Structures are given as structure tokens and as C-alpha cells.
Amino acid sequence: MRRFNSVTVDQEAHTAVIGAGGRLGNIALALYDQGKQAISHGTCPGVGVSGLTLHGGYGMSSRLHGLTLDQLVSVTVVLHNSTVVTASPTSNPDLFWALRGAGAAFGIVTDFKFKTFDAPESNLVFSYNLSPSNTSQLANILTVLQNFTIHDQPPELNMRMFLPNQLTGVYYGNRSAFDTIMNPLLTKLNIPLEGRGAGTVSTKKWIDTLTSFSNGPLPQPEIYDYHENFYAKSLMPEYLSPAAMTALADYYFTTARNIRGRSWYLLIDMHGGSGSAISKVPADETSYSHRNAVFKMQFNDRIFPDSATYTPKMMEFLNGWVDAIEKASEGEQFGMYINYADTNLTKADAHSRYWGEHYERLVGIKGVYDPQKVFEGPQLVGS
Template sequence: MDTAAIETLEAQFRGDIIEPGDTTYDETRALYNGMIDKRPRLIVRCTDTADVVTAVQFGREQGLVIAVRGCGHNGPGLGSCDGGLLIDLSTMKGIYVDPDSDTVRVQPGCTQGDLDHATHAYGLAVPAGIVSTTGIAGLTLGGGHGYLSRLHGLTVDNLIEAEVVLADGRIVIASINRHDDLFWALRGGGGNFGIVTSFLLQAHPVHTVYAGPILWDMAHARDIMAWYRDFLPKAPRALGMFLGLKRVPSVAPFPEALWDRPVCALMCCYNGAEEEGRTVMQSVREALPEPLLDGMMSMPFPAWQSAFDAILPKGLQWYWKGDFVHELHDDAIDAHIENASRIPSGSLSLMHLYPIDGAVHDTQSDAMAWRCRDATWSMVIAGIDRNPANADAVTQWARDYWEALHPFNAGGGYVNFMMEEGSERIQATYGSNYERLARIKGHYDPDNVFRVNQNICPA
């Protein structure tokens, strides 16, 4: 790639073009996961769909590896590449809410927090994740589960249509009625099939929620996990609740007396009035021991979604592994307790069990690429630390924990909770849907242009 090629690109491109040596290069290329460092040959920051088309065509003409980044929240750093072209969508942040249809059209540079902010003014929300700095594009294409999933399904269950730039530069609309095979694949198949430049999402009535963390000493974890296993499938769908084993972060708003203490946590969100939420939670409080902290209160939904953003800023050391869980056996609980007891002191490392039930089970496993409708939980084990010197320690802890639990679990995991783990894990995740995904990939991206991802090889 010579100077003349870049000059030609500059004449056709409306966004910023950033090269190594430019003053903004290091800041722009930095990833959410501070454990990973990549150096693209060129970064192009798109302003609109036309810029995305130009970037894709340029990358193909120059024979460059192409990586695509929405908000850069990807754990294994698959939103960038070494020596290739990074197509950065982070400045494409348009959002339009239609209150007549309860839908929202959102561009791929938006975070979950951007989306929550826009929809909250209308008393609406889209089911999504649990950290507001997460990019809505990667979250949606991978599936998207969080506090509203038991009531309203996955993020991808609420995708109505997508505008997509294909590998050959064409722009198409994918929906149940147009390019329905592509639409089927986009819903859980990640960025394998094109660059989505606009998502049309179904929103739902959500405004004030009764939400917060409840923490117990780790000594109670075995009893709480067994109770959680039995309670959650019978709980009202309006109650989103996930279980975590972790240390209390050494920051406000947590009481200093609890900092770094190993705990079992229930992170709860009841979509409704505080009085209703208290009634639902009464059986929880009666069944379980006295907690160290009960922080549940009435609050706007975006406040709960962003409550812990400050604890997980960009640049931490991350290593995570995921599995889908069908049953939480007693032996598995014992393995959880044993490994959680070894969470490195001072780290933010954790294990979370997110519910995959309720409305998620209302959709058939072959209705879209996201297949694991028969799972009960999505498990993530994340080694997280502020200090790069501790990266190896938290990585080893996460690997050991996952290897101890994996024999109890399904073969695949949530793609947004995977590092680069090889094709066998990808095939296990998609199971009986994988062959169809490979055929669709072969139709829309036969040259595997979009391969810097959890890759599905074209048939």
C-alpha cells in the first residue's frame, strides 16, 4: 500500500484516516482489553454507510486483512488486527426512537448506554447486557443477554431488520422478508457475514426498576447456589437475577469494610414498581441468610445498567471463558466453591451465571443462528485485574476454573464470552446450525473477507 493509494482513499472517504505515527494513532487503536495490543496498518473511522462501502472496497483492492470495530468491547481483541485495515464504526452514533411502533433504529457506534439513554425518555428499553459501555453492535450480533432477557428475550430476538454492507461492497436490507437467510445468520452469527450499519430493534415498556446487589459471605455460597438453581425457573419473568462469585471491588459505593471480601452475589432487577418488587423479593429474603449488603432500591433502568461502569474501565487486563450450562449439579457447585475460593486478592476476577430461560426458551433453537435455547444459564469466568503484572495470574486462575467446570457443561459457549479458542469450540456452540451458517457464509462472503472474528469458514 503506497502513498498514492491512501491519497485516492482520502478523496473518496469522509471520515478520519489514521496511520502509525499520527498523534491519535495509539489512542485510537487501544482496545478495551489491556492484555491485547494490535497495530493496524491503517485505521479508517467511518461517518456513514457510504464510508463503510469505500473502506471495504479499498481493503479488498489492497489485499489487506480487514477488522471491524464498533465500540471495541470485544474480549479477545477481535475488533482490530496487526498490519491490516481497521474499519472503525465508533463515530456512527445515530439513534432514532419511534414511539408509535416502540422501535429504535441505532447505528453500530452506539454503546448500550447510548441506547438506554435514548429509549428511556420514551419509557422504553431494549433487552441487552449488563454494562452500559458495551457496544450494541457486537452485543447484538453475538446474542445479547441481560436483566430483561427472562421477560423479553435476547437482544437478537428483538432485531427486526439490519442494513448490511457485504464483502463485495453491496448494501442490502436483511429481515424476515428480505435476504431472510442472511437475517437468520446475523442473529447470533457475529460479524461473519457483513458489516451492519443500522439495526432496527424492538423496544419494550421499561422505566423504573427495583434493582441492586445483594451480597453474602462466600461461606454461604453453596446453599445460595443450590437455592438459586431451584428458585429461578419458577420466578416471575419480570425478575432478572444473575449469580456471581467474586471479591467486593475496593471502590465506592461498596462499604470499605467489605472491600476485597470474597462473596456470593445476586444481582437483581425487577421490571416494575418498588412495591411489586419487594413482594417478589420477600421470599428470597426469607429463604436466605442475612446478607452483608442488600442494595436493592427503586431507580431508573439506565442507572442500574451503568451502576458498575466505573469498576470496569477500558484498559484492564482481561481473560475470560464461557460455557452454556444445562444443570447445576451438586458436584459442579462444589467445584465452583473450590475455584472461587482462589480468586486472587485485589483482582476484579469473577464467575457469573446468567439465566437463559423464560422468554429465551420461547424461541426454537433453529429459528436463528443463536442456538442454545435449551440451556439454563450462560456462564462466564473472567480473570480481571488493573495491574498488567498480574495478567498471567488471573489468566491461569480463569483457565483452571473453566477446566474444572467444563466437564459439567455443554460443549459450546456464548460467543461474546470466548477468547480465540479454535474452530471446534465455534462448531460446538452453533451445533446443528453450523452447517447452515457455513453455507450462508459461502454465499455472502465466499473469500472469508470478514474473518477477524469468531470465524465461521465458508462452505
């Protein structure tokens, strides 16, 4: 699909038609070059737009503009019998609903039409260091961030935490408003407002803002040959109880920080809450099933070299972390994000975790648009 990589902007209409083989860094640059337009998308420039969009698409402007799939106007799809159709709110609307959250199971998308917005050119990019020294302190930090995300975080403020010691993000507004919002939070997190340990805040234009959160340069080669050898898990909790926060933090101090010879991280995005554009979309508007998740949690454990074998024994590390959090939540099973596919899940668990109450409706739509199950995958709808 890499040759399906065109980007055509209608600046007056604030729309763009984007080929399904494009990668995010190239797409961002093409949108900007055609009238300084933008869409909400993820931070890694090598990620393909199709997988991202068809299953969600969270990035550092999502609290203000929604998920990537929330900006879809229409898509062009090749169906199982090679029929080419348009899916939109008025053409094949049930297919359009399914594609926005579970899209890999229904056809081959060749292009997407998105709503665009004017790229903001004065953005505050910030980073603060956290220094919890025990379970109680880390659990308190997470609790403060959860409460702030649910009740006080405005849409202009996008944040993420790399556990245990970095809080970073971007604010689309001026410094005075930023300080009014952030200073009470920083005080609760024991982060100095000035002087040593106060963190960094800098003003950046749009492309520089994207680069700040990127894991490499934005331009991507047509022949993409980047690989990582890793295992990933996710959680999409609507709320983590005090017991769950303690379990999460305790596992870090007793287990995670003692892992050697591997490169792991836990990334917690401040996803939902009353101020998030994601949460404002009705739960049944799309097949994306995590509208009310306060956090989007990505657990990632990478080994070296890339030719090595990631063994089932190694999976016990991240599996144990998720198990500890859920057992402390009175055995509750939280949702999970299919874009961080977890190969340890059974089909039934994957279907439930990824799509929740939407799954049965998705199966019915699958039967209409792909009755012969041409589009199969180990955990996809209908598998």
C-alpha cells in the same frame, strides 16, 4: 464505525433505527430522550451495539424482553462485494437468521432496526449479601438459585450473582409482588428478611436503574479509549449437577480466593428457565444456540498494569475452574458465549461451543454471502 451513531425513534410504531457504531450508554439516553423508549441490552455503557447484538445481548431486562438480537426487526448490511442489502424475516431471511448470533462473519452492518418498549419508571433495584463459609454452603446457594431460575423465577425478575457473596438485580413491579416472590428464596439462602443483613431494595426510574448496573456514567465519548488487560471464559450450562456445583464451589475455596495481585470475578446471570423470554424463543429461530442455558457464566481475570503481559501460565487459573466443573459433569462440554471470547479455544472447539448444532447451517450461509471469506476472524464461522 463510530460515526454511524444516529438513533432515530418512531414512537408510534415502537421502533428505532440505530447506527452500528453506537455505544450502549449513548443509545439508552437517545432512546429515552425520544419518547422514553428502551431496548433490552447489556449493562456496560461503553460496549458497542454491533458486537453485542450480532452475538446475543443479555442484560437486566432480558428475561422480560429477550436478548438484544431478539428485538431486531431488520438490519442493513454491506456484503463482501460491496452490495448493500436488507436482512429481515422477508428479505434475505437466511442471512437474518445467521446475523442473529454469528453476525461478525457475514458482512458489515451499518444500522439496526429494533422493536422498542416504553421505559418502565418504577423499578425495584436490590442487592443482598451472601456469606458462604465452605464448599457445601456455596454449592447449596448455587443449587437453590438454579432451581429457582428453572422453575420459579418470573420474567419481571432479573438477577445475577457475583460469586461468592453478592446477589443483585431488578424487579419490574411493585414491592408487594416482589416480596411474595423473593421472601421464600431469601429464606432458603439464609438472608434475613429484615434488620441487619437484610440487603437493600430501592425504587428507581429507568435511567437510574441502568446506572445502578453500569460500570460508569452512561454518556460515552466518541473517541473511546478505555482498556483492560484480562482473560475471559464462559459457560452456558442447561443444568449443573450436584457434583458440578460442588466442584465449582470447591475450586473457589481451594484456589480462586487465594489468587493475589489480580482482579478476578465470576458473574452468574440467571439466564433461562421456564419464565425467561430468552427460553421461550424456539431453539432454531436464530443462530444463538444457548436458549436453554439456565446460567450465563462469565469468568474474568484482569491484571495490572494494562501494559503488562497476561501469560499462558496465568490462564491456568480460569481454565482450571472450567475444567473442574466439566469433569464433574461426566466430561460434558457446555456451550460458551462468543461475546466472552476465549482465546484458548481451538477453532473446532470455538465453533462447537459457540454455535453447537447451528454451525453447519452457518457454514452453508457463509458460503452464499461471503464465498471469498472477506470477513475473517480466528474463531468466526468458516475460519
